[in-house]
Amino acid sequence: MRDIKLLLEAWGGWAATDHSGVSYSHIAAGFRGLITSPPATRPICSDPDGMILDACISRLKKYHPDEHRLLVAHYHYRVSLRALARRLHCADGTLRKQLQTAEGFIEGMLCAMDSRLEFEKRCELSD
Template sequence: MRDIKILLERWGGWAASGEYGLGYSSVAAGFRGLVGAHSMMRLNCSDHDGLILDSCISRLMKVNKEQHDILVAHYLYQISLRSIARRRRCADGTIRKQIQTAEGFVSGVLSALECELECELPEE
């Protein structure tokens, strides 16, 4: 079974390295001042996995931009869910439900693609 949170954390580390020209700004819209220094010791994934995950996340933006923005803010920019809730002036539980729905969507798209990610393969 996939651990979507770990996959998204790896995607966030991969996308944050900035080497791939994905079009994400250096600071999430509306979150200037909340984003701290980027940690150099983030988990990341291969380019192959990163591109697959990025395409799944892009599909989320077409369906629900708000959930996409929360997912990107949390996993790419490492903004806590509490900070996102405070910034949006809503309850923490609301943001948690939205990110769970977004994670479920990405997981569903990955399942529909029936692809194997390199970071999920057992190491030899």
């Protein structure tokens, strides 16, 4: 069983680096003022893993644009669900359900591709 939250956290670290080749707007979908300075350390996946995860996340945007914006704001920009809920004037439980939908979609895409990511192998070795 893969830890999708850890994978998406590593994708967010990868996407936030300048060498990823993927650019996301610095002001994500109206969340101006919520994005804080990046923390000192953050897990980062390899470029091949990042590209695979980014392809899955791009597919999410096609079918579930609201969940895509939430996933990018939370994992890429590291905005807390509580801050997002205040900004969107809704309950954080509602956003948690949407985020679980997005995470499930990404996990389903990875399962359908039957791919084993390098980051998962590294995590298993470190356990």
